[in-house]
Amino acid sequence: MSESNEEKKDEIQLIFGDKRLDGRRFDELRNIKIEAGILKRADGSCYLEMGKNIVVAAVYGPREVHPRHLQNPSKAVIRYRYNMAPFSVEERKRPGPDRRSVEISKVSREALEAVIMKELFPRSGIDIFVEVLQADAGSRTACLNAASVALVDAGVPMKGMITSVAVAKADGVMVLDPMKEEDNYGEADIPFAFLIRGGKIESIALLQMDGRVTKDELREAFKLAKKGAMEIYKLQKEAIMKKYISESVENG
Amino acid sequence: MRPIVLPGDLVATNPKVAGFGTYVENGKVYSKILGLLDKTETSVRIIPLKGRYIPSVGDVVIGIVREVSANGWNVDIYSPYQAFLPLSENPEFKPNKKPNEVLSIGDAIIAKVLNIDPKMKVTLTMKDKVCRSIRFGRIVFINPARVPRVIGKKGSMVKLLKSELGIQIIVGQNGLIWISGDRKKVSIGEEAIYVIEEEAHTDGLTDRITEFIKRRKSDVGIE
Known part of the structure; x- marks a missing residue:
């Protein structure tokens, strides 16, 4: 695929000099707001805004698994539900799971399974529910970030934290954390999720891609994602600290 | 800090x-x-700071009977695992009685964790002097991660509550606490426990609780 910077028919211009459509630099994240522990009945919860994405995550467990036959005698089972509200997108989305949300639930669950210490809770289950209230590209990454904070808030033992961010290729340029226009009219979208431990990125927990990029572009995307993930990690950490800070002040 | x-x-x-x-x-x-x-x-x-109760052998727990079977009771101990109390581990059970005449669904008991097998099947026992079925008093539920603070260093906090209020308290490791005694005093005890849960990791908690109880006592008008 050869790239030309001229506008093609029924496509929109996404890059203006060194700025993007919404005025961000190529390596700039959208505004992020995270709040931990917003739901009283859940063991752990999190509210997260990432640009125009709004998601809420709730964690229950470890608890007994029903139906019984799903129990695993050697480790906990993890259930992750990614769900979009009917009003989360411009055209009403039919409620309930569809092909897309089932797939996202599966890959996100597998990303989290790598960090949760399942062996500590045989025969039990950990349920993670993430609801997308408003979607604007990269909602799976927003959901993973929220789920990760909610899991920590629930006191679930984990090897580290999951931080997720997407990189897109728009008008031939790699851009961090794409918004809707860049996702729809861009050439590729690559969501990443990293395991962060000891303040460093340890491994990749999720990597998907649609569209096409060259080897060098993927390297570039990886570099951008790593930088973005570290920024998000700081915000996740801050959100949890904020909720529990009263605990650490003058304790005995 | x-x-x-x-x-x-x-x-x-x-x-x-x-x-x-x-x-x-x-x-x-x-x-x-x-x-x-x-x-x-x-x-x-x-x-x-957070987390569910994970049973370990020897813990005193408070549970609610959820199911009665021919050989024992299934007890909810507010953990990821349901516990089982066999007939033989309940001294109140006599061969001429039926299991549901001794304990039926919804009854609360204080029991001890006898054994946990590798599959996390929890067995309870009531053959201990702290163990009993609860027929009166009040049960308070708190975050199990805060239980050590309610007990205090070598039981100092529980001792304080007991002596200041003259009530009976048994703390279950699973976050359920049984209080019994004079109604007004039990209410103060309950409030005090919530205060401890709220401020679990702050300095000088014992002093503040003493203060709190004194204040509440004069508010209500006892001694």
């Missing part, structure tokens, strides 16, 4: 000091839960 640590934070580089709430990988000690870091020269442990 103990700092807050998150899962995955590096807490030590010597695997020998690894304690509760930590795990070791490649010779380094990481935190695995959210909690307060308690670091001394010989040990590193994390004091949890």
